[in-house]
Amino acid sequence: MSNDASLAGYYRWHARIYDLTRWAFLFGRGRILRHAARHVVMPERILEVGCGTGKNLVELAEIFPKAQILGLDLSKDMLDQARPKIRRHAPRVSLMQRAYDAPVAIGRKFDLIVFSYSLSMINPGYEKVLDICREDLSARGMVAVVDFHESRQAWFRRWMGVNHVRMEGHILESLRHRFTAAHCEVRHAYGDLWRYMFFIGQ
Numbered sequence: 001m002s003n004d005a006s007l008a009g010y011y012r013w014h015a016r017i018y019d020l021t022r023w024a025f026l027f028g029r030g031r032i033l034r035h036a037a038r039h040v041v042m043p044e045r046i047l048e049v050g051c052g053t054g055k056n057l058v059e060l061a062e063i064f065p066k067a068q069i070l071g072l073d074l075s076k077d078m079l080d081q082a083r084p085k086i087r088r089h090a091p092r093v094s095l096m097q098r099a100y101d102a103p104v105a106i107g108r109k110f111d112l113i114v115f116s117y118s119l120s121m122i123n124p125g126y127e128k129v130l131d132i133c134r135e136d137l138s139a140r141g142m143v144a145v146v147d148f149h150e151s152r153q154a155w156f157r158r159w160m161g162v163n164h165v166r167m168e169g170h171i172l173e174s175l176r177h178r179f180t181a182a183h184c185e186v187r188h189a190y191g192d193l194w195r196y197m198f199f200i201g202q
């Protein structure tokens with residue numbers, strides 16, 4: 001089974017409990033958007049790759065009231081949860097169901113592309129996704145990422161693997177390789193059970 005098909009299957013059930021449970025460990029989601037607002041001036045078009053249940057789309061719509069915002073996700077079940085949340089911002093905020101396996105921009109590119117806890121789930125393929133992202137960014141475009149970074153606890157890394165998450169420090173390395181960092185930060189969660197990271201780059 002492909003990683004995309006396996007993730008879609010995983011979220012068939014998890015979509016229903018996602019918003020109730022993920023606040024306890026997907027840290028920094030609001031913070032990365034507020035940071036992005038300091039670095040990206042009046043973005044006209046914003047893309048969130050792996051927008052899930054739409055929490056960030058609503059916040060992006062409030063932070064950037066003039067921007068056109070597209071949320072892309074491969075999971076129909078996650079987008080079904082997002083749809084009612086973004087309704088009051090439609091058509092400025094819209095959704096697209098597909099895997100991010102090719103560029104999305106037709107003509108005008110994106111001034112900001114957000115990855116919030118999606119890159120750590122794209123295994124294999126995160127490097128290709130970052131290359132696609134570069135193609136989708138406008139000349140002044142920036143990428144903003146918040147995600148799991150690493151854990152020194154092997155049992156925890158294994159458990160996260162069961163939940164499709166790879167946390168081996170690989171994302172930050174790939175980001176630094178492709179983008180010039182404007183902001184880069186690693187924080188600890190629950191003591192030092194794991195670390196999560198923020199990256200904004202051009």
Ligand SMILES: C[S@@+](CC[C@H](N)C(=O)[O-])C[C@H]1O[C@@H](n2cnc3c(N)ncnc32)[C@H](O)[C@@H]1O
Nearest residue numbers: 050051052073074075078099100116117118121
């Ligand atoms: C942990 S959730 C994060 C959702 C949201 N960004 C948030 O911060 O709450 C990861 C999401 O990425 C989506 N995803 C994973 N791989 C993807 C891919 N290759 N293309 C599009 N979406 C993907 C999943 O379906 C899931 O909804």
